[in-house]
Amino acid sequence: MTVSKRTRLGVAAGRLAGALSRTLTRGQGATISGRVINKIAPNALEELADGQRVTLVSATNGKTTTTRFLATALTTAGRTVTTNSTGANLTSGIAPTLAGAAGPGDAVLEVDERVLPRVIDPLGAELLVLGNLSRDQLDRYGEVHAVSESWRTTMQSHPGVAVIANASDPHVVWAATPGKVTWVALGLGWRSDAATCPECGALLTWSTDRFDCPKCGFAQPATDNILDGDTLVLDGARIPLDLALPGRWNLANAALAVTAAAHLGIDPVHAATSLKTVTSVAGRYMHVPLGDGRSARVLLAKNPAGWTEVLRFLHRRDTAVVIAVNARVADGKDPSWLWDVPYELLRGHETAAAGDRRLDVAVRLRYAEVDHEIERDPVAAARELEGDEVHIVASYTQFSALYRKYGDTT
Amino acid sequence: MSAVRDSAVRIGLIYPELLGTYGDRGNAIVLVQRTRWRGIPAELVEVDAGEPIPDSLDVYIFGGGEDDPMEMAGAGMRESKASIERAHANGAVVLAVCGGYQLIGHRYIAADGEILEGIGLVDVETRAGSPRLIGELVASPNDDVNWGEFGPPRALTGFENHGGRTTLGEGVAPLGKVLAGGGNGDGSKTEGVLAERIIGTYLHGPVLARNAELADRIIAWVAGSIPPLEATLEQSLRADRLDAAMVRGVHRWWRDRMLARG
Numbered sequence: 001m002t003v004s005k006r007t008r009l010g011v012a013a014g015r016l017a018g019a020l021s022r023t024l025t026r027g028q029g030a031t032i033s034g035r036v037i038n039k040i041a042p043n044a045l046e047e048l049a050d051g052q053r054v055t056l057v058s059a060t061n062g063k064t065t066t067t068r069f070l071a072t073a074l075t076t077a078g079r080t081v082t083t084n085s086t087g088a089n090l091t092s093g094i095a096p097t098l099a100g101a102a103g104p105g106d107a108v109l110e111v112d113e114r115v116l117p118r119v120i121d122p123l124g125a126e127l128l129v130l131g132n133l134s135r136d137q138l139d140r141y142g143e144v145h146a147v148s149e150s151w152r153t154t155m156q157s158h159p160g161v162a163v164i165a166n167a168s169d170p171h172v173v174w175a176a177t178p179g180k181v182t183w184v185a186l187g188l189g190w191r192s193d194a195a196t197c198p199e200c201g202a203l204l205t206w207s208t209d210r211f212d213c214p215k216c217g218f219a220q221p222a223t224d225n226i227l228d229g230d231t232l233v234l235d236g237a238r239i240p241l242d243l244a245l246p247g248r249w250n251l252a253n254a255a256l257a258v259t260a261a262a263h264l265g266i267d268p269v270h271a272a273t274s275l276k277t278v279t280s281v282a283g284r285y286m287h288v289p290l291g292d293g294r295s296a297r298v299l300l301a302k303n304p305a306g307w308t309e310v311l312r313f314l315h316r317r318d319t320a321v322v323i324a325v326n327a328r329v330a331d332g333k334d335p336s337w338l339w340d341v342p343y344e345l346l347r348g349h350e351t352a353a354a355g356d357r358r359l360d361v362a363v364r365l366r367y368a369e370v371d372h373e374i375e376r377d378p379v380a381a382a383r384e385l386e387g388d389e390v391h392i393v394a395s396y397t398q399f400s401a402l403y404r405k406y407g408d409t410t
Numbered sequence: 411m412s413a414v415r416d417s418a419v420r421i422g423l424i425y426p427e428l429l430g431t432y433g434d435r436g437n438a439i440v441l442v443q444r445t446r447w448r449g450i451p452a453e454l455v456e457v458d459a460g461e462p463i464p465d466s467l468d469v470y471i472f473g474g475g476e477d478d479p480m481e482m483a484g485a486g487m488r489e490s491k492a493s494i495e496r497a498h499a500n501g502a503v504v505l506a507v508c509g510g511y512q513l514i515g516h517r518y519i520a521a522d523g524e525i526l527e528g529i530g531l532v533d534v535e536t537r538a539g540s541p542r543l544i545g546e547l548v549a550s551p552n553d554d555v556n557w558g559e560f561g562p563p564r565a566l567t568g569f570e571n572h573g574g575r576t577t578l579g580e581g582v583a584p585l586g587k588v589l590a591g592g593g594n595g596d597g598s599k600t601e602g603v604l605a606e607r608i609i610g611t612y613l614h615g616p617v618l619a620r621n622a623e624l625a626d627r628i629i630a631w632v633a634g635s636i637p638p639l640e641a642t643l644e645q646s647l648r649a650d651r652l653d654a655a656m657v658r659g660v661h662r663w664w665r666d667r668m669l670a671r672g
Contacts, residue, residue, distance in 0.1 A: 135431065138571060143431065143476040195427035195459060201478040203459050333545070334569040336614050339436030359647040363619055364436075366643055367443050 003047050003099065010041025011048075011099050014092055033092035045091065045122035048098035052082060052107035054123045055260065058116045059131025059166075061306045062253040063089065065245070066131060067110040068281045069257030073271035074264065080105030086282045090115055094123075106264065113147050117154040120161065128163045128179070129260045131186075131253070133171035134193045134305035135340075137332030144171060144193045151175035164260045166252075167221050170211055174198035174218065183223035184234070184259045185209075186252040190305035192340065227255040232272065234259060239272045244279045249309040283403030288379060288392065296322070296382040296390040298406075300399045302331065304340035310393055311345045320350035320385035323365075324378035324398040325357045331395045335360050343368040352381035355398045378402065418451035419633055422467035425459045425475075428483040429510050432571065434473025436616035437505060440625050441469060448629075448636050459483070463490035465497040468632040472510025474572070474614065480509045480518075484526050487513055491529045503631050504531065504608045507617060508572050511602065511610035512536040515576070532603050532610055533579030539595060542573045546655035547591030547613055549601035555583050558630055563623035565589065566601075567651040568613025576612075578603060585611050590655045607631050620651060 018033030037044050057067045071083040082101040084093050089110045098107060111119060113133065119125070130151070133144055148171035155163070155178040165176035167183035171194055188209065197204050202215035210220040225234050232239045232255045241254045254275050261271035280286045287295040301307040314321055323343075327335045335357050343364055352373040353361035365372045375381035378398060382390045394402060423438040438454055445452035457463050459482060463470070475483060487494070498504060506514045515534035518526040547570040551562040566586060576594040578584060584594065585602030593601030593612060602611035609628070611617055618625040622644040630636050 138432065145476050145478065192427060192430060196478045196482055198478075201481060203482065334432070334571060334614065336433030336436065336569060336616055336619075339433035339439065339616055339619065340430070359643070359650050360619075362643055363647050367436075367439050367619070369443075 007041040007044045007047045010037045010044050011095050013040055034090055037095050044095050049123040051104035054107045054125045055127040056109050056111045056125045057129040058111045058113045060134045060136050062131050063110045065281045066253040066257050067108055068278055069254055069275050070260050071108040072278055073261040073266055073274050074106050076274035077266045083108045084110055117150050129256055130165040130172050130176055131256055132166055132169045134190050136303040148175045155179040167223050170194040170198055183221050184225040184255055185223055186227045186255055190308055232258055234268050239268050241272055242276055244276050245285055247313045288406045290383050296392045298402055299391055299393045301393050302396045304337045307341040315345035319389040319391050320387040321346055322352045322354050322378050322381045322392040323361050324354040324392055324394040325361050326355045326395050326397045327357050328397045331397050338364045346370045350385040350387050352385055354378040354381040418453040419445050420453050420455050420467045421469045422455045423471050424457045425483045426456055428459045428479035429473035429475045432474045432614040433616050437471050437618045440618040444625050445629050447639055450633050463493055465493040469503045472506040474508030481526055484513050487529050503628050506610045508612055512574055514610055532605050532608055533582045534576050534603050536574040536576040538573050539575035543592030543595050544571045545591055548589040548655045549586030550589055551586040552583055552604055555604055560627055566621050568615040568617050568620050570612045572612055
């Protein structure tokens with residue numbers, strides 16, 4: 001791998017600009033960092049990706065965990081893997097990740113869903129792993145259809161790129177169809193962003209296990225690859241997914257990762273077995289000590305689709321729940337999505353509202369008739385709740401603050 | 411005190427899967443709960459896309475949606491136009507937010523000139539504009555109109571996210587005057603529309619979660635006199651959001667001043 005001085009300089013300057021931006025403006029620093037890299041070294045990504053077989057993972061939810069699963073499966077099989085393990089998924093995060101590569105091998109990169117179309121060519125991506133698309137940060141990113149359209153346009157101009165895609169998500173199906181796709185049906189979760197057909201605008205009809213457009217014939221693609229409970233059926237083999245991470249959504253992430261690993265030449269059974277070693281992903285599922293002998297487990301939920309999955313998991317458990325919500329730039333400045341989430345499921349749980357927007361959360365809980373405490377700091381809020389098990393479910397910047405402070409403890 | 415109704419107040423959430431992009435279900439939840447908390451039975455009636463909109467509801471809530479879903483919602487609303495008009499004439503309330511607001515007007519004219527016909531329940535017309543208006547929106551309610559026994563609510567807060575530029579017809583009353591944010595965005599400094607038991611607005615939040623006083627006026631319009639409810643939490647949220655929006659308003663004013671000088 002030959003990396004020019006210009007590229008090294010660009011990456012270093014980009015990092016510096018990002019750090020300055022974070023210090024001076026409390027911004028995330030990622031945008032400016034990416035711009036600086038592009039300005040100084042417009043070919044940085046091409047150069048850095050030289051010698052790497054690049055797989056890109058994108059989705060609204062689950063991309064960081066899916067990336068970690070896939071990287072784990074490849075590493076366990078003895079591959080040399082470069083991966084952005086902390087969820088730095090913009091150009092600004094990808095360039096330094098590649099600059100730190102140990103050598104030629106597999107690069108497994110999580111990519112922001114809006115950035116994906118821009119980096120496929122410079123990175124020479126050979127495989128795309130596409131999970132799901134739903135509403136997220138509408139003030140910043142716009143509505144879902146715009147994202148699936150940009151993906152579809154990209155696939156149309158890249159018919160040779162291999163794709164592993166979720167057959168159960170209409171937006172993903174529509175976007176991926178022009179590509180060379182291996183489908184895997186992960187099951188139907190959140191459907192509120194796919195009422196109408198992405199192709200023709202007619203109403204989609206939904207049954208328990210598939211969607212169809214009665215007008216233009218757009219439908220869930222047929223595939224024998226399906227997630228069946230905690231088993232992945234792949235090319236006729238039944239592969240048990242025994243994970244350390246909780247929730248149905250992680251089974252879906254795992255199914256996608258194992259399918260991708262198989263495409264990259266790894267035995268899917270070995271790949272699946274390796275996933276049990278993943279216990280925490282860039283702070284997701286980490287435990288934060290409460291100082292009274294208890295600890296709280298941290299979950300990231302940043303939009304209604306993610307929250308709906310998390311609630312399905314929490315409401316069956318005897319757990320106290322802290323809902324920690326900010327509405328800063330990286331969260332989306334409009335927390336009205338709180339009203340798309342069935343918080344009514346938390347009735348009977350010890351519950352607290354935390355974060356900058358704790359009052360928005362508290363009003364939502366009042367209308368859901370869920371008794372709650374109100375406390376800005378999520379850890380202090382967790383301490384106020386009774387019970388042996390406590391979960392802090394945090395929006396993105398709340399989560400990042402906890403991760404910075406407590407790091408990975410598991 | 412007018413007679414307490416014995417039948418349940420029927421809160422209609424129209425096409426939630428099409429017009430529900432911005433937490434719009436919340437407006438229905440707030441109305442149902444605030445009605446029930448006063449001992450008046452209330453029922454949430456969801457009208458699915460593709461179904462005719464019945465004329466038997468007490469409140470019709472239209473939310474915001476993306477382009478294709480909005481087109482489909484518009485088609486359904488036009489088909490059920492007579493039914494909505496009949497219900498309104500018989501005393502029903504219409505609350506229409508964002509895309510829904512545009513659809514209860516005459517039409518929405520997209521950037522490419524394509525026209526999406528509304529139902530013309532109010533005399534307003536919307537054109538696509540640029541830039542998109544995104545951020546906290548504060549409006550002081552119009553007090554030239556009859557709000558009923560409570561009088562006008564205090565300043566309304568919400569979050570707007572739309573590209574529409576909505577112009578009111580001659581003599582049509584806005585919901586309020588913009589204090590911070592864009593609102594109707596047509597240069598008139600107005601926000602929304604207010605007609606007899608009809609509210610059209612760009613305030614998300616959802617608007618009734620952020621403005622309990624507005625919710626209570628809607629309930630009073632359909633249920634008659636209602637007792638007050640404890641509202642400490644809602645008032646705290648409202649104060650918090652007013653602070654956030656107005657600080658930004660002052661900041662913007664200062665920035666504009668600096669730019670004008672340079």
